[in-house]
Amino acid sequence: MEKALIESSRNIAIHIAILWVPNMRILKMQPKFLDKFLESLEKFGALYGPVHRNGVMKYDRIESVSELDLSGHQLPMIPVKKLFNPKQFTMLHFNEKGFYPDYSMIEKRVIIGVHPCEIHGVLRLDEIFLNDPADPYYAGLRDNSAIIGFSCWPTESSLCKSAGTDIVDEGFDLFFMNLNEFYLVWVGSSRGYDMIHEREEFFEQEVSHEDMRKYIEWRNKRNEVFKLEIDFGSMPDIMELSHNSEVWDYFAEKCLSCGQCTMVCPTCNCYNVSDVFDVTNETTGRRERTWDSCMFVDYSLVAGGHNFRESRADRLKLWYTHKLKTFGSEYGRPGCIGCGRCVDTCPVDINVVTVSQALISGEVPKE
């Protein structure tokens, strides 16, 4: 048994080597060096990461690495998208000469403790915001932010295994795999390499087969923890076939249209724009942008009063089309990255699990 495990881990290790080595290096780090190393990253930008503030976990600027919760057992309430597509900011100012952009929110940042699903979420948002013409605010924040990924442990609501987002092989500068005794550290970019290079003394260059075996064991163990699953592969077709399903009416009756699902979803990108005058002068002011939600009644309302999605059912359908059927340029590739936030957040239990189950079975959940 032991031998077989080593054998299989060897195969997987070779597989990993083939898959990753061309673009990526894997190093090893002892836990005692972690804090020191993370502190050293300050020279690459202001440090951000998951912290607890007023009983809520959120990504925030940190004063000290000791504030960080890198346990990987919890996700911040609002995804890391807020650091690239800020919740609310001034896009442009205007005066009598015209408009001019405000890039003051762009700063150099190092974002520590980003889970794999979150990194997948950012990669999905890239398809929207970096698609030509790129959104200059998102692009500016993205280019100036280093992402230090951290491995995590599934929560009750995690669906990342189903979504194929439990591992990540791009979209980070460094990725720390916490195997308790030590970290395996993936280097994913030249910026990541620079970070390592500064502090070579913290890293061991040689990763042994034994280390890799521990990694495989960790993954196998983790794979058994997931409580929920969704057959994402069949959802696009099921969504297509369920366009007129009564299931939508059931959920529409329940939905509070509070919009929380969209705010906490890592792949929701919608925003609204509004202008604000200065008090003193009608020629000066600013153009602001704020996250919006397709759950709100005015989302598809055009001037003149026609509302293309007046009914809650139509609003829900759009959201679940993007999450379970297709999102972005590639048809059939859903936007859900399986973080489970909608499962934890919706006060009336409308989420990717209950909706997909109802669509598959054609039966609504029992009250």
Next chain:
Amino acid sequence: MNISKMHENPYNPEPARIVRHYDLIEDHRFFQIRHVDMNRAMSFTYNPGQFIMLSIPGVGEAPFSISSTPSRPGILELGVRKVGTLTESLFQKQDNDIIYIRGPYGNGYKIEQMEKKDLIITAGGLGVIPLRSILYYVLDNRDKFGRVFFLYGAGDSNQFLFRDEFFQLKARNDLDCMYTVDKADKTWTESEGVVTKLFKNLPEIDPQNTIGLVTGPPVMYKFVIDEFLKLKIPKNMIQLSLERRMKCGIGKCGHCALDHLYTCIDGPVFTYWDTQHFRELI
């Protein structure tokens, strides 16, 4: 992101001047506008069916169909109904006042598909604004297209847009204009009834060689499309221009999403085939 790239901020609108404006009908105004930068004004080009985002600082920004044709460069024409916050302020503007625009956006009408074909251009109410662009484009490139039928319906004679202009077109012998109002009064000399009634006046058409274009209020599409289908025009040869709420025009803000498409970058012109495939379109 490097600095030079940041200066190309796609949200940053350019100043344009209102050159001329007049009222089409009550609460509907026609605007001719031109980029303040003359080089920009003369080099600015677009496809019929595209739209611009128009800003009034402090009030906001919204999409507007371009009603002029790129075959007559230098001036952009818009037909605007006073219905909201932004248009309320736009109607306070006078000639020579500055507004701000960016664009053009969207894909416009599929002109390649239309070349050498007969065209049935069908407009209802305000839907005539984007269709006026393709209509004049076709008339300015008349030899590239087959027969042209222009069908336009409005509520009553007081709601009929571009009345003088369109009645002058009736004198042309290379274009067949058919006009109707739902409710005729004494001044009205054309047909009475909904726009679909005009289809019975069409001569025999070859459906494989005909393109149907339609834009109008949301309720109208279904009925006009039924007429096109009765004529056996293939679904992918029916082009519709759609209106949606938009905040960016470049596929970022999400509001105009239809399935996985965005009206702003994948439309606003879609074929009826698209609309069937992506069920939300109409």
Next chain:
Amino acid sequence: MTTQEKKAAPKPKIGVYGFTGCAGDQLLIIHTEDELLNLFGSVDMQSFVMASSNPIEGELDVAFVEGSVSTDEEEEHILDIRKRAKILVAMGNCAVGGGPQAMYTGDKKYKERLQKVYGDNVKFFIEPVEAKPLDAYVEVDYYLPGCPIDQKQAFALITRLIHGAVPETNPHPVCHECKLNETHCLLLDKKFCLGPLVAGGCDSVCPSHGLPCVGCWGPIEDGNFKEHFKLLESFGMSKKEITRRIKNYGGHKILQYLENL
């Protein structure tokens, strides 16, 4: 119009009035120290008794009126202001919906309640009437809800009005701002909160301090009242208790939403 002509254009004439209420909304404007001088510089403040004496009562471009109409005198006054003002803004929960003094609206027991509080044979200086919002008497152009109103929302509306533009409305629930502020949802702890039924604009100030939304911005049209009542009932609250609490600030505006529950 040329720029010079624009500069010469007269400043908009403004009046700020208070009826029955706590005057908290007028106070909020006065307390907006960053903008107060700018505001007084940009408008021709004709009447704002809380801020300056010697009011001039003439034609107005915009009138901001706080408080509910609760006396005969106030009824006359609002009719007069409406006649003089091109634009009338109802400012604050009392002016918008009637305020807490209108929480029993619709029970048809006003006389009884008056007697219970003031006793028999009381002579009033001014004849009281049942508290009603401004739009029970006159047409209101814009509403600025809240108890008190929010600085940011108030000045966004004020600046649009004094610069000749149409204000935007906010049809989104409190939950929107709650999530923008990364606040924990009380409903997930099975605690009372009216957030999903109530218009935002307050910057989710109560939930951000761990307190439930009590609805002072008034109901949103899109609120799913039936389902939210069901949810709150599942937490162990009675329908009567939920109704009582939603009426606290719901006044006249809430009644239509409670009809078919």
